[in-house]
Structures are given as C-alpha cells and as structure tokens.
Amino acid sequence: MIPLSAYVAVSAVLFITGLLGVLIRRNFIIVLMAVEIMLNAANINLVAFSHYLESMAGQLVALFVIAIAAGEAAVGLAIIIVVFRGKISTNVDEMNLLKW
Amino acid sequence: MTDLLIKLIPVFPLLAVIANGLIGRYLWSHEWAHRLAWGSVGLSFLCTIGVFADVVRTGTAHEVVAYPWIFGGDLTINMAFLVDPLTCVMLLVVTGVGFLIHVYSVGYMHGEDGFTRFFTYMNLFMVSMLLLVMGNNYAVLFIGWEGVGLCSYLLIGYYYDKVSAAKAATKAFVVNRIGDAGFLLAIFLVFINFKTLDYTKVFAQIGHLSPEMATAISLCLLVGAIGKSAQIPLYTWLPDAMEGPTPVSALIHAATMVTAGVYMIVRNHLIFDLSPVALTVVAVIGGATALFAATIGLVQHDIKRVLAYSTVSQLGYMFLGAGIGAYTAAIFHLMTHAFFKALLFLSAGSVIHALSGEQDIRKMGGLSHKIPWTHKLFFIGTIAIAGIPPFAGFWSKDEIMAHAFTHHHYVLYGMAAIGALLTSFYMFRLTYLTFYGKSRMDHHTEAHVHESPMVMIGPLMVLGVLSLTGGFIGFPPDQGALHDFLAPAAGASGEHEVSTGLVLTLMMIASGIALFGWALAHYLYSVNPTAPDRWAAKAGVLYSTLMNKYYIDELYDLLFVEPTKKWGLALDWFDRVVLDGIVRAVGHMAEMGAAGSTWVEKHVIYGGINIVGYGNHLMARQWRQLQSGMVHHYAAIIVAGLFLLAVVIQLIVQR
Numbered sequence: 071m072i073p074l075s076a077y078v079a080v081s082a083v084l085f086i087t088g089l090l091g092v093l094i095r096r097n098f099i100i101v102l103m104a105v106e107i108m109l110n111a112a113n114i115n116l117v118a119f120s121h122y123l124e125s126m127a128g129q130l131v132a133l134f135v136i137a138i139a140a141g142e143a144a145v146g147l148a149i150i151i152v153v154f155r156g157k158i159s160t161n162v163d164e165m166n167l168l169k170w
Numbered sequence: 171m172t173d174l175l176i177k178l179i180p181v182f183p184l185l186a187v188i189a190n191g192l193i194g195r196y197l198w199s200h201e202w203a204h205r206l207a208w209g210s211v212g213l214s215f216l217c218t219i220g221v222f223a224d225v226v227r228t229g230t231a232h233e234v235v236a237y238p239w240i241f242g243g244d245l246t247i248n249m250a251f252l253v254d255p256l257t258c259v260m261l262l263v264v265t266g267v268g269f270l271i272h273v274y275s276v277g278y279m280h281g282e283d284g285f286t287r288f289f290t291y292m293n294l295f296m297v298s299m300l301l302l303v304m305g306n307n308y309a310v311l312f313i314g315w316e317g318v319g320l321c322s323y324l325l326i327g328y329y330y331d332k333v334s335a336a337k338a339a340t341k342a343f344v345v346n347r348i349g350d351a352g353f354l355l356a357i358f359l360v361f362i363n364f365k366t367l368d369y370t371k372v373f374a375q376i377g378h379l380s381p382e383m384a385t386a387i388s389l390c391l392l393v394g395a396i397g398k399s400a401q402i403p404l405y406t407w408l409p410d411a412m413e414g415p416t417p418v419s420a421l422i423h424a425a426t427m428v429t430a431g432v433y434m435i436v437r438n439h440l441i442f443d444l445s446p447v448a449l450t451v452v453a454v455i456g457g458a459t460a461l462f463a464a465t466i467g468l469v470q471h472d473i474k475r476v477l478a479y480s481t482v483s484q485l486g487y488m489f490l491g492a493g494i495g496a497y498t499a500a501i502f503h504l505m506t507h508a509f510f511k512a513l514l515f516l517s518a519g520s521v522i523h524a525l526s527g528e529q530d531i532r533k534m535g536g537l538s539h540k541i542p543w544t545h546k547l548f549f550i551g552t553i554a555i556a557g558i559p560p561f562a563g564f565w566s567k568d569e570i571m572a573h574a575f576t577h578h579h580y581v582l583y584g585m586a587a588i589g590a591l592l593t594s595f596y597m598f599r600l601t602y603l604t605f606y607g608k609s610r611m612d613h614h615t616e617a618h619v620h621e622s623p624m625v626m627i628g629p630l631m632v633l634g635v636l637s638l639t640g641g642f643i644g645f646p647p648d649q650g651a652l653h654d655f656l657a658p659a660a661g662a663s664g665e666h667e668v669s670t671g672l673v674l675t676l677m678m679i680a681s682g683i684a685l686f687g688w689a690l691a692h693y694l695y696s697v698n699p700t701a702p703d704r705w706a707a708k709a710g711v712l713y714s715t716l717m718n719k720y721y722i723d724e725l726y727d728l729l730f731v732e733p734t735k736k737w738g739l740a741l742d743w744f745d746r747v748v749l750d751g752i753v754r755a756v757g758h759m760a761e762m763g764a765a766g767s768t769w770v771e772k773h774v775i776y777g778g779i780n781i782v783g784y785g786n787h788l789m790a791r792q793w794r795q796l797q798s799g800m801v802h803h804y805a806a807i808i809v810a811g812l813f814l815l816a817v818v819i820q821l822i823v824q825r
Contacts (some may be wrong), residue, residue: 089809093806162800
C-alpha cells in the first residue's frame with residue numbers, strides 16, 4: 071500500500087512544476103498547459119485524501135475540477151485565438167493592456 | 171310634508187343657477203334659460219303657498235334643519251330654516267313678486283347680450299334672498315345678506331362695459347360693506363352673550379341681556395340695516411344702483427333686497443325692544459330719511475332716479491314704523507311697497523322700453539295714448555304710493571303715521587306727513603311729465619314708440635291688482651288679517667286703545683295730504699306748465715341744492731373717498747419707497763455677501779481641495795506602477811501572497 075505522503079509528494083512536485091511553468095514560460099499555450107498541470111496536482115490530492123479518509127466527497131470534487139478544467143481550457147484557447155488574430159503572437163509579455 | 175316643502179323652496183332657484191350658470195350658455199338657447207329661471211321661481215312660489223297654508227292652518231312656526239353646517243366645541247351652526255308668520259309674509263313677497271319680475275324680464279331683456287347670465291344672477295339673488303328670510307340663525311341670515319349684496323353688485327354692473335355702471339356697482343358694494351361690518355359686529359356680540367346664533371335660543375334667554383348690551387347689539391344691527399336698506403347716511407348707493415337693468419331695480423332695489431334691513435329689525439325686535447335708545451335712533455333715521463329723500467325726489471329728471479329716491483323715502487317710513495314699535499305696520503308697508511314699487515319700476519321699464527332707452531322725463535310727455543296699458547298701470551302705482559284711499563299705500567302708510575301720532579311722536583309724525591305730501595307731489599309730477607301734456611320726444615324716438623308685449627304687461631296687471639287691493643289685508647287698521655297673522659312673530663301693536671274718531675281723523679288728514687299733493691302737481695304740470703320753471707328760478711339756491719342731492723355725494727367724496735384715495739397713494743408710496751427699499755437693501759446685502767463667499771470658495775476652499783486632490787494624484791501615479799498588465803507579475807504576486815498567508819497561518823497555528 072502506497073502511503074498518503076507519497077501521493078502528496080507527487081502532487082506537490084506536479085504543482086510546483088505547474089506554478090513554475092505559469093511564472094516562467096512566455097508562450098500563452100504553455101502557460102495554459104501549466105495551469106492544467108496545477109489543477110491535476112490538486113486532483114491527485116483530492117482523490118488521495120478521499121481514499122484515505124474513506125469519503126466520496128473528494129472524488130466528487132475532483133470530477134467537478136476536471137469538468138471546470140475542460141471549460142477553462144476551452145475559454146482560454148478561445149481567448150488565445152482572438153488575441154492571436156490581433157497580434158499574430160502568443161507571447162504573454164506582449165499582452166499588457168490589463169492595467170490602470 | 172311641510173318640512174320638505176320648506177327645504178325645497180330655495181333648492182329650485184339654486185338648481186336653475188347651477189344649470190344656467192355652468193352649462194346653460196353652451197347647451198341650450200335663451201328660451202330654455204328663461205324658462206328654467208322663472209319656472210324655478212314659480213315652483214318656489216307654489217311651495218311657499220303650500221307652506222303658508224300650513225302655517226295659517228296650524229298657526230305654528232316650523233324649524234327645519236337641512237344639514238349641520240359648522241360644528242365643533244360648543245358651537246353648532248345648522249343650515250336650518252325657520253318659517254314663522256313673518257318669514258311667510260316675506261317668502262310670499264319675495265317669491266311672488268320675484269316670479270312676476272322674472273316673467274317681465276323675459277320681455278324686457280329680450281335680445282340683450284348676456285341673457286343667460288342675467289337670469290343666472292337673478293336666480294342666485296332669489297336663492298340668497300330666500301336664505302336671508304328663511305334662515306333660523308344669524309349665520310344663515312348673514313350668508314343671504316352677503317349673497318344679495320353680491321348679486322346686487324353683479325346686476326348693477328350688468329352692463330359692465332359702461333363705466334358709470336361699473337362705478338355704481340363698486341359704490342353699492344363698498345357702501346354696503348360699511349353696513350355689513352356693523353352687522354358682523356352685532357353677530358359677534360350676540361354670540362358672546364348667548365353662546366348661540368339660533369333665533370329661538372337667543373330670544374328664549376333675552377331676559378339675561380343687560381340694557382347696555384342690548385343697545386350695543388341693536389345699534390350694530392341698525393348699522394347693517396342702514397347699509398342694506400339705504401338709509402341716511404348710507405343711502406347714496408341706491409340712486410346710483412339705477413344703472414342696472416330695470417327689472418333689477420324693481421326686484422332688488424325696490425321690492426326685496428333693500429327691505430332686508432326692515433325684516434332684520436323686525437326679526438330682532440325683541441332685542442330692540444330692550445333698548446329705547448336704539449329704537450329712537452331707528453325712528454329718527456327713518457323719519458329723517460323719509461323726508462330727506464322725498465325732497466331730492468322732487469326735482470330729479472331721471473324717471474328711475476325719482477323712483478329710487480322714492481324707494482329710499484318709503485324705506486324710511488318702514489324704519490320709522492319699526493322704530494316706534496309698529497312692527498306689523500312696517501312689514502305691512504314693506505309688502506304693499508313691494509307691490510306698488512315693483513309695479514312703478516316695471517312700468518317705468520316699459521316706458522323706457524317703449525322709448526328705446528330714454529330715461530329723462532324732460533324728453534317724454536304725452537305718452538298716455540301711445541302706451542295706454544303702461545299708462546294705466548303706472549297711474550295705479552302712483553295713486554297707490556301717493557296714499558290715495560283706499561289703495562294699498564294708503565293703509566300701510568297711514569297705519570305707520572297714525573301709530574306715530576297716537577304714541578305721541580309728534581315730530582316724527584310731522585316729518586312723515588310732510589314726506590307724504592312730497593311723495594304724492596313728486597309721484598304725480600312724474601306721472602304728468604311722462605304721460606300727459608305735449609310730447610317732448612325727438613321724432614326718431616317718437617316714431618318707434620310701441621306698447622310692450624304681453625309678457626311684460628301681464629305681470630304688471632297682477633301687480634296692479636295687488637297695488638289696488640293689497641291694502642285690505644291690513645283692514646281695518648291694527649286689526650286686519652295681516653295683524654292677526656303676524657302677531658306671534660312681530661308682537662301685537664294694537665294693545666294701545668285709540669278712539670275710532672281719532673283714527674278716522676288721522677285718515678282724513680292723510681287722504682287730504684295725498685290729494686293736496688296731487689292737486690299741486692296737477693296745477694304745476696298740467697294747468698300752468700310754465701310755473702315750475704319760474705318757481706325753480708325763484709328758489710335759486712334751494713333748487714340747485716336739491717338738484718345736486720344736497721351735495722352729499724360730493725361731501726362724501728371730500729370727506730371719505732378722497733382722503734381714502736390719498737391715504738392709499740401714501741401707502742403706495744410707503745410701500746414702494748420704504749418697504750421696497752428695505753427689501754432691496756437686504757437683497758443687495760445678500761448679493762454682496764454672496765460675492766464674498768464666492769471669492770472664499772474659489773480661492774480658499776477650492777485651493778485646499780485641489781491640494782488634497784493633487785497629492786492623491788501624485789501618489790496614485792507611483793502606486794499604479796504595481797499594475798503592469800503583465801499576467802506573470804500578477805501570478806507572481808498571487809503566489810507571494812499565498813506564501814505570506816501560509817506563513818501567517820503557520821505562525822498563528824504554532825502559537
């Protein structure tokens with residue numbers, strides 16, 4: 071039986087990976103993928119704790135997170151396409167209108 | 171049943187006023203306007219007859235509350251009617267004569283502008299007059315009192331585009347205000363003393379009234395009566411009121427409204443009886459007016475003005491009667507006067523109608539064959555007012571004069587007797603100048619002379635019959651049907667035993683006076699037509715004084731009107747210069763203050779606010795650098811915040 075700490079460790083590694091991806095990478099699509107990784111890290115945590123605590127609630131929330139992640143991906147990609155049409159680029163640094 | 175009839179009496183004319191006054195002009199023709207007008211008064215007359223029959227049969231007074239009007243605290247004033255014998259007589263006169271005059275007006279006013287307006291005012295007058303005579307308390311009396319004054323004003327000023335008519339209307343209104351102020355004071359005094367305004371309650375506790383208070387109330391009431399009934403010194407409005415259409419003169423300024431003062435005194439005779447002083451004042455004013463107005467009537471040239479002064483004079487007889495305690499005789503004379511004076515005015519109207527508006531008797535003459543009916547009826551009116559026995563005026567006037575004599579008021583009797591002589595003289599003078607002798611009309615007018623239509627002559631005939639026979643309801647003197655009927659309301663005046671011989675002697679003297687007046691007029695205006703001018707020239711100053719009405723109007727102008735005008739102008743100056751000056755100064759100061767505070771606002775307050783704002787602006791310029799618009803920066807801040815949060819939570823948990 072794999073101990074809970076192993077799951078949490080994997081989840082933490084995955085989350086850090088995602089977080090670094092969001093912060094460091096400049097390509098919008100990569101950033102989006104990094105966000106997905108972070109969500110999945112959270113999912114692992116949820117499922118693991120669900121199993122450990124013998125409650126179905128965590129798995130239920132994981133299912134919701136997957137559904138929301140799908141929606142978020144769809145919306146994010148749509149935004150990328152719109153921005154790309156205007157700028158011919160997916161570089162996040164060039165998207166700085168969201169200020170003042 | 172009778173109660174309902176009583177309530178209905180004023181309702182009919184009121185409905186006609188509403189219908190004709192509000193929508194009549196737009197919805198129906200003149201025919202329907204006048205039908206409504208005289209029809210409503212006719213219905214009131216029928217109701218009055220019903221009520222009268224009941225009062226005669228049962229001999230009791232009816233008191234009917236239509237609705238409570240003002241109530242609160244210990245004050246209750248009802249819109250309520252009191253119908254006792256006195257009210258009955260007044261009702262019969264008002265609705266009966268009023269009905270005849272309404273019918274006459276249909277012919278007289280034919281084709282005039284404002285035909286519907288005329289009948290609306292006339293009906294409004296009927297409503298007010300009915301309230302005046304029917305009210306069971308002073309408040310309702312006062313509504314009627316003011317209502318008739320208003321209608322009088324409206325109808326005198328009926329030809330409102332004529333300056334003289336508008337002025338006469340204003341004069342009547344203003345002069346009446348003086349009387350009304352006195353009347354209002356009397357009402358207040360009554361309320362203070364009795365805590366009620368109902369006649370029956372007031373008269374029930376009349377014994378508690380002190381003689382001084384009785385005198386005060388009586389004199390205040392008298393001021394009101396003087397104004398309304400055109401007695402010295404407030405009579406000047408009545409001759410000018412002749413500017414109104416002739417039916418108005420007949421109805422308001424002869425038969426009904428001007429007698430309201432007499433009615434009011436007789437209604438309140440229990441108060442007057444407590445004050446010999448007030449009664450003496452009433453009698454003296456009445457006697458003086460009777461004589462004074464008659465002298466002016468001698469020389470006037472306007473047919474209606476002669477009749478107006480005659481009315482003032484006859485009202486003086488009524489006051490004289492009331493003042494010497496002959497209340498029944500006063501009401502008797504009021505009634506007969508209503509008949510013959512209405513007849514005279516309406517006949518005069520018929521003459522004026524025939525002469526296309528001419529009112530100057532110097533431009534009349536010889537009309538007796540051209541307008542025979544009018545002539546006969548005017549003549550009947552003349553002999554009735556002159557006191558030729560056995561016609562109406564003789565009985566009532568003789569009764570007043572006999573009462574004065576038998577109660578030892580010899581001076582008053584003398585004044586009344588001279589007044590009677592003058593009355594007879596000026597009335598026959600009027601008749602001779604109008605109907606006999608050679609025609610003095612211009613050809614144009616003469617060609618158009620025509621007898622009035624039946625709608626005008628008909629009412630005149632009824633009035634003529636009443637003028638001839640109306641005196642017999644007061645026959646024999648002091649014990650006639652009228653006296654028995656009025657005894658409960660007006661007090662018995664016949665308890666003073668007088669020998670038949672004296673009564674007959676006084677009657678002979680009165681007849682002799684009347685006939686002498688006639689003879690004198692006959693001599694001056696028929697036998698020897700050049701005499702009047704010679705006499706006038708010989709009289710000189712006296713004649714011109716009479717001609718100018720003793721210069722009373724000029725005197726009032728000098729004493730009251732001009733000072734009032736000057737005072738008004740002074741107040742106007744004070745208002746414009748002083749008061750407006752203060753207002754302007756205040757305004758100016760406010761303006762200067764406002765300019766000062768504007769400067770402070772602009773330079774001090776705005777400055778402070780701008781400094782604060784600019785500081786904010788500068789700080790914000792620094793702080794907004796935080797918002798780069800870069801997603802990474804935001805994400806990094808979020809992460810940093812999360813770490814910070816985690817650390818804080820960790821620290822708290824560890825503690």
